[in-house]
Amino acid sequence: MDARFLNDWSGVAAGTPSEVHRPTNTDEVAAIVRRCQVQNQRITVQGGMTGLAGGAVPGDGDVVINLERMNRVEEVDALEGVMLVQAGATLQQVQEAAAQHGWMFPLDLGARGSCQVGGNAATNAGGIRVIRYGTMRDAVLGVEAVLADGTVVSSLSRLVKNSTGFDPRFLFIGTEGTLGIITRLTLRLQPPMGELSTAWVTASRFEALPELLRGLKLRLGPSLCAFEFMSGAFVSLAAPLSGQEPPAAASMPWHVLIEASGAPNRSADEELHAALADAMEAGHIDDCALASTIAHRQAFWRLRESIPEVLTHLKPTAALDIGMPWTQTADYMKEVGAALALAQPDAQHLFLGHLGDHNLHLISGPVDAQGLHAVDEIAYRALRGRHGTISAEHGVGRLKKPYLHMTRSPGEIELMRRLKQAMDPAQRLNPGRIFDDDKNGDTRCNAEPRSPP
Amino acid sequence: MDARFLNDWSGVAAGTPSEVHRPTNTDEVAAIVRRCQVQNQRITVQGGMTGLAGGAVPGDGDVVINLERMNRVEEVDALEGVMLVQAGATLQQVQEAAAQHGWMFPLDLGARGSCQVGGNAATNAGGIRVIRYGTMRDAVLGVEAVLADGTVVSSLSRLVKNSTGFDPRFLFIGTEGTLGIITRLTLRLQPPMGELSTAWVTASRFEALPELLRGLKLRLGPSLCAFEFMSGAFVSLAAPLSGQEPPAAASMPWHVLIEASGAPNRSADEELHAALADAMEAGHIDDCALASTIAHRQAFWRLRESIPEVLTHLKPTAALDIGMPWTQTADYMKEVGAALALAQPDAQHLFLGHLGDHNLHLISGPVDAQGLHAVDEIAYRALRGRHGTISAEHGVGRLKKPYLHMTRSPGEIELMRRLKQAMDPAQRLNPGRIFDDDKNGDTRCNAEPRSPP
Structure with a gap:
């Protein structure tokens, strides 16, 4: 069996699945799930295998449903900016299809070339532009999903507003495949961003950053699209690993990469510069470098995005x-x-x-x-x-479930259990993710990380 | 009994409730619900009674829980722009509390002085700024709710991102009190809008308006905040009723009120005017009037918001x-x-x-x-x-439930029933709203409108 269908990036050691399926459409997914119901088999759902919480790692004897062949962009409405896509399309595919039609798909993250939009939805992925565009939850207008009994629920709405009872989207977005398998999605596209204005600032005290951010939000409104902070220790290590000179002394305790964009065809430079000048005057930041060329901007981001090199080095x-x-x-x-x-x-x-x-x-x-x-x-x-x-x-996956109760109230966890019981009483879909279904724990795969990447 | 606790604006004739409670806090709500469970009584939840679908109209023998005394703004975090509020606070109260702290609560609609944020959430209210800020669903960061058995679920998150399983918000937002009674909310505030740029345009063919809207979205990005179209017939009637001269000949088939705002402290006039000049050149619009004073802007909106006068007249x-x-x-x-x-x-x-x-x-x-x-x-x-x-x-309420199946798939409706069964098996919370719980219909109140306002 192809090793890539066993482990994701969490390093959680896999069990041995009984079967690995790579369906090409929703009906095939439904047929597999119905057969699993009859044969009482557990299912592990897999997207791009880029997860960090062990959610895609199968347990012993699981039937694996891998969605990589369900990767078709079925329809793009270039007038309204709406896309209908199979869940196994990669994020990059979706971004490119949107761009080809004059729109932008706003979700963006480092694994864009491998991660799949179905997985992005199942974990409610965030990424680097949430401050302006929200998370995956905000980018999904409708979903189609296969339930634990093989029923297909089609809720492929393409409407911004719909007030007719419970919205099925929210049963499947962020629930990591435990309540249903997302098979298709309607996605909301955005107008392309305008010219980008990018700055790198440093601060000696972290306590100044919330005030800086508040000021930027109030001054720039929706033009603000990134506020990425890094410790000086991160920058000191990332600079040589990525071959970039930091725009400010790496020894400064805190660094922030700030980005804004105005309306398409209009730069936000003026507002960003004025806001940063005020922040400097107020003592919230110590130094500030503005990216005056595209190369500068790329260098700033290269430093911020050198996380894979940092992870490998450490x-x-x-x-x-x-x-x-x-x-x-x-x-x-x-x-x-x-x-x-x-x-x-x-x-x-x-x-x-x-x-x-x-x-x-x-x-x-x-x-x-x-x-x-x-x-x-x-x-x-x-x-x-x-x-x-x-x-x-x-997401929680397998790795973080022992800690779920630390930030979710007993009532919230009990509610999740109640929904799982209502939707998948036999605990067949992605068992052992988020919480232990049977309260006895899921011991079919090693939830301790194997050897992290 | 006070008549205002019986009928909302839908005109649906009320049954005679057995009791009307006006609790002041969550514990009191929970105690009433627990007593209803013991005594097997049905509950009707009431907010500001401004609904148009009969959702707040009690059935015979119902225990009414009216939230008007749960109207406290408990906390405003002026740094991050987050508010903790009881569900019975009016929309206007919330808007004003946000403004006092230098922020804006973006949801806005005509009934702002009476409608309550709990009701706004229960129906996922929209209003006049959805194109920029989304619906109530996008403005709620967390909820607290009382379930059908009196359990209090506290999920008062104040975080923008949280990927730890099912998000309880979405069980209660938009489900019209059928799965739980929302008692408190954390709300996400927005930076105040910049200077507003307002225009009134006319078109002879409706088919041109989608192209106009697409062009504005792509040109203005998030600056676009309103695109309100009206038929010439509406404008012709609304003008004398509201005492306003239409900015363009009322005889034109289609009128659109367009509004944009740039970042705070910066006008979007230039972009809006350029985009409308292009639209005129492309033949998408026939005429265009720009509001050059605040009085113009108010007159434009007065025309659009004369719906109560139109409803009364007709x-x-x-x-x-x-x-x-x-x-x-x-x-x-x-x-x-x-x-x-x-x-x-x-x-x-x-x-x-x-x-x-x-x-x-x-x-x-x-x-x-x-x-x-x-x-x-x-x-x-x-x-x-x-x-x-x-x-x-x-929302669907009582009035529209016979039509729910016309735009919701059988799978979606079955899913709603399944959730209702899991959350409220005795059908005690707001029975007969959205769909008939028992499939035999809910005959305890007259779901035909009485005499509409």
Whole structure:
């Protein structure tokens, strides 16, 4: 069996599936699911296998349904900016098809060439433009899904507004294939962005960044499209690994990549520059470099996007995607940074994130399996009482389910169980993801990471 | 008993409730619900009683839970732009509290002074700024709700991104109180809009408007905030009723009120004017008036918002809020307009709507009860095969449930029933709304409209 159908990027060790199917359309998916019902077999659904939480890793004896052949862009409405697509199309395919018709698909993330829009929907993916366009949830107008009994629910709405009861989209978006298998989607396209204005600023105190962000939001409105912060430690390591000179002294404690775009055909330079001049005057930032050429802009982003090189350099690594309010972030990083330095003194612990989306990434490495566990324990436990989340964008999968209760209330988890019971009483669809269906745990695959990438 | 607790604006005749409660906090709501469970009583939930679908009208013997005393704005985070509020606060209260803290709550609609944010959420309200800010669903970050057994589910997240399984928000938003009673919400505030640029354009052919809208979206990006079309017949009637001179000849077949706003502190005049000049050149519009003063702008909106006067003048009236793709709208209005003129020749039939939101309003009047039924039949039946919706923003309530199957697939309706069964097996919460729970119909109140306003 092709190894690529067994492990995703989480490093969770796979069980041995009984079958691997690669259907080409919804009816084939439904037929497989109906047969699994008759034969009482469990199903693992797979998209682009780029996940970081072990959601696509099969358990022993699972029937694997891999959607890579369901990759057709079926229809693009160039007038309204709506696309009908099979769930296995890659994000990049969708972005390119939108561009060919004069529109833009706004979701964007590093794995764009491999990840699939069905998987993006199942995990409610975020990425680098959430501050302006929202998450995948905001980009999906309708879904078609196959339920645990093989029924096909078609809710391929293409309307912006629809107030006729429960919206089936939300049963399937973000639920990681546990309530149904997304087979097709209608996607909402956006007008292409205008000319981009990009800046790199530094700050000596993290506490100044929420004020900076607030000021930018109020000054730039919807023109603001990125606010990506990085610790000086991250920049110091990323610069040589990516071959980029940092736009400001890497020794500064905090760096932020800021991007704005005005309406198409109109630059937001003036507003961004004025807002940053004010921020400098107010003492919120210490230094500021503006990208005056496309090459500058690319260099700024290259530094920010050198995460794969950083992960490889520090491997084995833990890569977390927690979330919390802006005002909790500085204190959280102090507390967790100190605890990690004590518990894993030989590893580096790097913070970066999308502040406007409440999303903080932590990269720790090198750490062995025990160290990974220690990082998880420290980072997730410190979220308690901070109104945060253990996953802002990667999903819970198999890896994070022991920590779900730290940021979801008992009532929320009980509600999830109740929905699972209503939709898939035999626990056949993606069992053992998000929470343990049977409360006895899912032991058919090793939920401890194997050897992280 | 206070008559205002019996009927909303739908004109559906009320049954006689056994009790009317006006709790002040979540615990009181939960206690009432638990008692109803023990005593096997049905519950009708009431917000601001501004609904048009009969959702708030109690059946005989119902326990009414009216939320008007749960109207506290509990917390405003002026840094991040997040508000925690009880469900019974009016929309206007929320808008004003946001403004006091330098932010804006973007949802806006005519009933702002009476409608409550809990009701806005329960029906996923839209309004006049959806094209830029989305519906209520996009403005709610978290909810707290009381389930049918009295359990309180607290999911008052204040995060933009959270990928940890099913999101409880979506069980309660848009489900009209059938799955739980929303008691508190966290709301996402927006930066105040910049200076507004407002135009009134006319077109001789409706078919030109989708092209006009597409061009504006691509030219203005997120600056576009309103695209409100009205038939010449509506404008001709609204002008004398509202005491406004139409900015262009009322005899033109189609009028559109267009509004844009740039970033705060920056006018979008230049882009809007350039885009409209292009549209004129391309022959998409025939005439164009720009609001050069605040008084002009107010006069434009006064005309558009004279719907209450039109409804009163034509009463008894049918007021529908259907939706469909842009490209279906012209053909639909021709077909339905002709059928209505034949079936109800003595009534006026006026079309207007929010094209960017796929939302078409139809006002027909005067029509008697039989005429109302005829309008519903004609208008809803013609939606078949058009990928539309019988309600874009008012909800289904009691009035529209016979037509739900016309724009929701059997699979979607079955899914709703399954969720209702899982969440409220005794059919105690807002029974008889959206669909008939027991398939035998809900006969405890007269679902035919009484005497519409």
